[in-house]
Amino acid sequence: MQIIVYFFIFLFGVAFSVTAYFALTFTMVEAVLSGFIAASWAVIIYERSLRHRAEARLEKGIEDLSALLSTDAKAGQILSKRVNVISEEKAGDRLEVMEADVSVLGTVVRQVAEAVAQLEEAQEKIAQQMKQGSSGENFKTEGIIKEPSVSASDVKKAIKDNRVNFYAQPIVSLPQREVQAYDLKAYLELENKKTIEYNEFIRTLGNDALVREVDKIGFTQVIKFAKNNLEEKSLLNFYIPISKASLSNNSLLNWLVDQLETSKALAQSIKFVIEQVQLDSFNSLQKAKLALLIDCGAGVSIANTDTLRHDFAVLNKAGVSSIRVDGATFVDNPEKYSDFHGADVADYIARYNIDLIICDVNSEEQVLILLEDGIKLIKGDYIVPFSLASSMIEVSDNLEQAKIAK
Numbered sequence: 001m002q003i004i005v006y007f008f009i010f011l012f013g014v015a016f017s018v019t020a021y022f023a024l025t026f027t028m029v030e031a032v033l034s035g036f037i038a039a040s041w042a043v044i045i046y047e048r049s050l051r052h053r054a055e056a057r058l059e060k061g062i063e064d065l066s067a068l069l070s071t072d073a074k075a076g077q078i079l080s081k082r083v084n085v086i087s088e089e090k091a092g093d094r095l096e097v098m099e100a101d102v103s104v105l106g107t108v109v110r111q112v113a114e115a116v117a118q119l120e121e122a123q124e125k126i127a128q129q130m131k132q133g134s135s136g137e138n139f140k141t142e143g144i145i146k147e148p149s150v151s152a153s154d155v156k157k158a159i160k161d162n163r164v165n166f167y168a169q170p171i172v173s174l175p176q177r178e179v180q181a182y183d184l185k186a187y188l189e190l191e192n193k194k195t196i197e198y199n200e201f202i203r204t205l206g207n208d209a210l211v212r213e214v215d216k217i218g219f220t221q222v223i224k225f226a227k228n229n230l231e232e233k234s235l236l237n238f239y240i241p242i243s244k245a246s247l248s249n250n251s252l253l254n255w256l257v258d259q260l261e262t263s264k265a266l267a268q269s270i271k272f273v274i275e276q277v278q279l280d281s282f283n284s285l286q287k288a289k290l291a292l293l294i295d296c297g298a299g300v301s302i303a304n305t306d307t308l309r310h311d312f313a314v315l316n317k318a319g320v321s322s323i324r325v326d327g328a329t330f331v332d333n334p335e336k337y338s339d340f341h342g343a344d345v346a347d348y349i350a351r352y353n354i355d356l357i358i359c360d361v362n363s364e365e366q367v368l369i370l371l372e373d374g375i376k377l378i379k380g381d382y383i384v385p386f387s388l389a390s391s392m393i394e395v396s397d398n399l400e401q402a403k404i405a406k
Contacts, residue, residue, distance in 0.1 A: 009046065179236065180237065181238065182238050185198045308338040325359065
């Protein structure tokens with residue numbers, strides 16, 4: 001490249017000499033000398049520009065080198081700190097803890113094996129009883145657990161005796177497992193000390209007035225927790241089921257709207273959980289009343305959905321803030337819910353400001369797979385089981401500060 005430049009400088013000198021000789025009537029010697037001087041000045045200017053470029057490159061290289069050395073120095077400091085931390089670790093103590101964990105794991109494995117053996121024996125007994133029944137003998141139903149049911153009088157008495165208790169289960173974020181929200185659910189305590197879960201006695205009750213009464217107890221509880229949450233300046237959300245019976249009652253709905261309108265922040269921290277089947281069965285009046293709650297700032301969480309092939313833009317406009325799927329199905333059979341790869345589903349839904357909540361997570365393996373797929377919110381008995389809401393809910397950002405025993 002430089003040879004070409006010098007060649008053109010030479011041509012410039014020759015052209016300058018010829019121009020001076022013919023146009024300016026210089027003598028031959030004067031024309032050659034002027035051409036040489038012009039070429040020399042061109043060479044000086046070119047060399048000067050080359051030197052400036054070289055100096056600039058050198059300065060840039062020195063700056064890069066200094067930045068690199070600075071980074072290396074910081075890395076060295078961090079490495080030395082980690083080495084110091086490792087050197088201060090007591091390997092013996094940690095080994096003892098690991099041995100204790102292995103011992104506990106062995107005990108758990110043995111108990112699981114015993115439970116599986118007992119289950120197999122029970123299944124064999126049931127099979128024998130069914131075989132006897134098919135041969136004409138009386139079929140015995142001992143050991144078969146029937147779906148529990150409850151009467152209206154049982155619910156009335158439970159409400160009167162304050163035996164409708166609300167339990168809470170945290171919804172945590174990955175990977176830190178910090179508490180982001182709480183699921184609240186009513187449990188009916190019978191006189192024989194057995195408990196029936198909300199969806200079960202609501203489904204078998206068939207009495208809208210009692211359902212609304214139970215719902216109102218729950219709404220009062222969740223508003224109380226949300227107000228305490230605001231006083232502590234925490235950003236937790238609270239999820240609670242709402243039934244068609246409550247949405248169909250004007251007085252209860254007006255009371256709830258009045259409570260939500262007292263504070264926008266209060267309303268935004270409350271989310272109403274509605275199962276997909278129930279939401280699909282809403283008539284236009286019930287949808288309009290649900291819209292009143294959404295207009296106050298509350299959100300809707302769709303539970304037990306059988307697909308994620310929704311128009312999420314429409315759901316977002318309808319006030320849906322989250323959608324829930326079963327953890328085992330999402331991990332083992334994700335194509336049931338979506339045509340997307342599992343790792344892309346959460347990001348796609350998040351574009352529409354809708355959270356994907358994975359429910360009923362039951363193993364650490366599922367947690368690791370969900371973490372790898374970029375899932376942010378999970379819940380389940382393996383993470384933290386349902387506990388009495390009054391003792392569970394303490395405004396906190398993580399499980400340790402929330403005093404939740406894992």
